[in-house]
Amino acid sequence: MTTSYLHLTPDFDLSARNTLALKARSRWGAMLKTVDQVPALFALAAERGLPLRILGGGSNVVLSAEFDGITAVVATRGRSVVEQTEEHVLVEAAAGETWHDFVVWAVEQGFGGIENLAGIPGTVGAAPVQNIGAYGAEVADVFDSLTAFDTVEKVFKTFSSAECAFAYRDSVFKHQAGRYVVLSLRLRLLRPWKPNLRFAGLAELVDSPGLDPRTVMDRVLYLRGSKLPDWRVTPNAGSFFQNPIVPPEEAAPIVAAIPAAPNFPQADGRTKLSAGWLIEQSGLKGFRMGRAGISERHALVVVNLGGADASDIAALAGHVKATVKARFGIALHEEPVFL
Secondary structure, three states, rough: OOOOOOOOOEEEEEEOOOOOOOOEEEEEEEEOOOOOOHHHHHHHHHHHHOOEEOOOOOOOOOOOOOOEEEEEEEEEOOOEEEEEEOOEEEEEEOOOOOOHHHHHHHHHOOOOOOOHHHOOEEEEOOHHOOEEEEEEHHHHOOOOEEEEOOOOOOOOEEHHHHOOOEEEEOHHHHHHOOOEEEEEEEEEEEEOOOOOOOOOOHHOOOOOOOOEEEHHHHHHHHHHHHHHOOOOOOEEEOOOOOEEEEOHHHHHHHHHHHHOEEEEEOOOEEEEEHHHHHHHHHHOOOOOOOOOEEOEEEEEEEEOOHHHHHHHHHHHHHHHHHHHHHHHHOOEEEEEEEE
């Protein structure tokens, strides 16, 4: 397999390639613009004995200050309508496409189904890994299939929904981190379109005349903007902690002591709690620790106050987890991956 067409950039600066704007550099960097470059790059890394990591939009990662290997940025492009029937529209996007742009493109085509997921930073390839979700919807709801490169078997594979093992902010790709590189994603958007207005702030649209996906998308973007700091202005990685889903015996004492505590019974008998509420009730909203802090606008958001690196974020996250554990007995887990 030839690898001569792969260009490696030495001393690759990643400070502008992560939404936390962390100071980060990689010994080598590469831009993956075609699918066939992926197996070629893994072969090259193995040949040179270099560790290799894959980066999308940098929206759900905490990058180490220095990486002594190759950091490859997925930069493939392409969006298309694969199939249209009376029952559904099948759309496809390359992994390097910006997720929000993909949502806007679908809405502009008149296709509904992912408008509730507008405004989420990152790339299409990262969306199924995290099973991204917001405003009562998640990628798994409309997932059809995806293509990925298996770095162990060195083959391209197609995954069905069942094979992805989707769960709350989870998938097989998180449990086998580093094994698969997502290359493209297909979503099945149902017809006729039915708006998902279950989330607070969207329900009031139910009687809106001429309700369409764009109206819902615009409301979602308004709600996000009113609650969450813009990463382009205040560097952040969005929701930093997962909402904990705990056994009833762990949730009961909290709800008994504070009846207003947000709690959501799950189908399996467990209870989902609000990580943001737990953090705020622990007195940490707006808390600062060195060059990192908790947003004053939303307790679930960790922000870079200027010049932070991965160690600053890790120290703050550890403090938050320890404080919430001591206050409520609940263990929090980060959403972003530390690389």
